[in-house]
Amino acid sequence: MVTAVVGANWGDEGKGRVIDLLAENADVVVRYQGGNNAGHTVVAKQQKFVLNLLPSGILHENVVCVLGDGMVVDLEHLTNEIAQIREKGVVVTPKNLKLSKRATISMPWHKIQDELEETRLAKTGAAFGSTKRGIAYAYSDKYRKKTLRHLKEESVQNRLKMMLEAKNLELAGCYHQEPMSYPALLSWCEAQAAELWPYIVDTGAYLEEALKEGKRVVLEAQLGAMRDIDYGIFPYTSSSSTISAYGPIGAGIPGKQLDHVVGVLKAYSTCVGAGPFTAEKAMPESWMELLRKFGGEYGAATGRPRRVGPFDAVASRYGLKCQNADKIALTKLDVLSMMKEIPVIVGYKKGNQEVTDFDPVEDLEEYAPI
Numbered sequence: 001m002v003t004a005v006v007g008a009n010w011g012d013e014g015k016g017r018v019i020d021l022l023a024e025n026a027d028v029v030v031r032y033q034g035g036n037n038a039g040h041t042v043v044a045k046q047q048k049f050v051l052n053l054l055p056s057g058i059l060h061e062n063v064v065c066v067l068g069d070g071m072v073v074d075l076e077h078l079t080n081e082i083a084q085i086r087e088k089g090v091v092v093t094p095k096n097l098k099l100s101k102r103a104t105i106s107m108p109w110h111k112i113q114d115e116l117e118e119t120r121l122a123k124t125g126a127a128f129g130s131t132k133r134g135i136a137y138a139y140s141d142k143y144r145k146k147t148l149r150h151l152k153e154e155s156v157q158n159r160l161k162m163m164l165e166a167k168n169l170e171l172a173g174c175y176h177q178e179p180m181s182y183p184a185l186l187s188w189c190e191a192q193a194a195e196l197w198p199y200i201v202d203t204g205a206y207l208e209e210a211l212k213e214g215k216r217v218v219l220e221a222q223l224g225a226m227r228d229i230d231y232g233i234f235p236y237t238s239s240s241s242t243i244s245a246y247g248p249i250g251a252g253i254p255g256k257q258l259d260h261v262v263g264v265l266k267a268y269s270t271c272v273g274a275g276p277f278t279a280e281k282a283m284p285e286s287w288m289e290l291l292r293k294f295g296g297e298y299g300a301a302t303g304r305p306r307r308v309g310p311f312d313a314v315a316s317r318y319g320l321k322c323q324n325a326d327k328i329a330l331t332k333l334d335v336l337s338m339m340k341e342i343p344v345i346v347g348y349k350k351g352n353q354e355v356t357d358f359d360p361v362e363d364l365e366e367y368a369p370i
Contacts, residue, residue, distance in 0.1 A: 002217045002253075003260040004244040005329075007224025008319030010271040011242075012297075012306060013264040014331030016040025019056040019220050022262075027215035028064045028207065029057025032250030033240040034222030035072040035106055036081075037135040047088050053078050055220050058097065059090060064210075066203045069102040070240065070250025072138035074111075075192040099196060100203040100252055105148040108188060109167050109180060110134030110141070116175045128236060129273035139239040150200065151193035160185060204252030211256065219247040219258075225319035226271075226360070233360045236275025244323045263325030265316055267333040269309040269345075270297055276364030279309025279345055295335040310343035312369070318358035345369040 005022065007013045020042045023029055036052035043049075044059045053073065057063040067073060078099075082092045111134035121127040130136065141147040146163050148156060164182055171177040210217060221242050226232045228242040241250070244261045248254055268291060269279035280288065288308045291297065297306040320328070336342050347356045347370040354370065 001259045002211070002219065002248065002256055003262065004219040004221065004247040004258050005262045005264060006221040006244045006247075006323045006325070007227075007242065008263040008265050008316055008323055008325065008328075009224045009269065009312070010226040010277070011038055011223035012270050012272060013224055013266045014329075015221065015264045016042045016051065016056045017331065018262060018264050018329045019218060020044060020059060022218050023057040023060045023063050025216065026057060026060075026063055026218045028066060028210055028217045029055040029220055030066040030068050030203075030207065030217060030251045031055045031071055031220050031222070032068040032247050033070040033242060034238060035133065035135045035138065036074050036077045037131040037133045037238070038222050040220075045089070049085060049088070049090075051085075052081060054081055054085070054092075054097070057218065057220075058085065058092065061091065061096075063096065065097050066207065066251070067097075067099045067103055068203060068251040069100045070246065071100070072104045072106045072135060072142065072240075073099065074106040074133065075196055077133075079192075079195050094198040097199055098201050098203050098206060099199045101150050101200050102204070102252065103149065104138055104142045105151070105192075106134050106138040107141075107147055107163075108185065109171070110137040110147075112171070112177070113137045113175075116171075116177070120175075127274065129275070136239040148189070151189055151197065156189050156193075157186065160189065207251060207253045211253070217251075219244075219251050221247070224264075225322040226315065228322065231322050231360065233275045233364065236273065244325070260327055261323055261325045262327045262329050263320045263323045264329045264331060265311075265320075266331050267311060267336055267342075268295070269312045269315070270295075271307040272304055276367075277307050277309070278348060278364060278367050278369050279312045279315070280307050282309050282343060282345055282369040290338075291335070294338055295332055309369070310345050312345045314345060314348055314356060314358045318360075 005019050039050050039052040040056050055065040058065045114134045115132045118130045168179040223238050223242045227238045248256045271277045291308045348367040350367050
């Protein structure tokens with residue numbers, strides 16, 4: 001059985017906690033898209049874990065965790081994340097963590113490009129609110145065929161020279177940067193291979209076999225429907241598909257269908273990063289600050305205060321439709337227990353026009369909540 005757990009809003013809906021609960025009865029948990037640009041916060045074993053790359057199932061001893069084909073993986077960040085949770089007593093070995101040999105490797109230059117471009121855009125107020133972790137550039141180079149997918153020595157040496165030549169032209173021409181060193185990057189690749197080679201396998205074949213044996217597989221999404229590259233509030237989106245339909249593809253089992261889709265919603269609206277967010281227009285700043293305080297609304301990956309507002313039924317209907325959810329998990333309802341009345345957005349208004357359907361292509365900045 002394959003179950004996908006996905007966000008129906010802007011991300012930060014509480015998917016990590018839902019996956020942690022489902023993992024108690026699962027055999028395998030798979031991250032199928034994204035990178036370390038967002039995170040899941042899980043409280044378990046009387047400790048707080050912030051996971052940017054590792055699936056939330058890693059906290060369960062009998063669960064095998066997979067980083068799937070559709071991910072972009074910062075190998076240094078992964079190594080550090082493994083070390084951090086090991087310090088808290090979590091066992092991580094090649095037996096319970098598997099990294100797809102088809103996953104895209106996030107190279108050192110991707111973070112450099114991300115930071116340089118976001119800094120350039122910020123000068124004119126046009127920044128996207130990037131986490132500056134290189135995700136967009138890793139995905140861009142994936143589709144340009146100018147990044148790595150494995151670390152076999154002979155292949156790396158040949159491709160690295162070609163990629164670095166093109167990348168240095170970009171860095172010098174666009175940002176006036178000094179060229180990056182081939183020997184240094186080759187050493188970086190060799191160091192990552194030495195550290196993570198035991199974890200790299202054909203995860204698609206592993207999952208196919210697990211499903212044949214009747215094992216229960218949970219697919220874990222990052223972010224939410226509003227951040228999907230195709231169906232989200234473009235251009236203020238992530239660079240990958242956060243939609244459940246992509247789950248089997250990004251996991252490495254494209255021929256399989258989902259048995260269930262759990263759409264995760266928060267009892268109120270939250271958003272990190274730039275872009276239209278109608279819900280934040282509904283209530284005064286004092287109400288929003290109180291909600292942040294009681295809800296602990298700060299980004300797991302960035303620590304940034306989240307933009308907040310009431311539950312948005314318009315956006316949530318759209319998100320659940322995109323995700324084709326047959327089940328709903330509602331999180332953080334208890335946070336609202338301090339309120340005498342709980343506000344809910346039931347429509348949008350633009351001038352004299354009222355709408356109840358969410359359209360990400362519209363100029364959502366011009367809409368007010370009802």
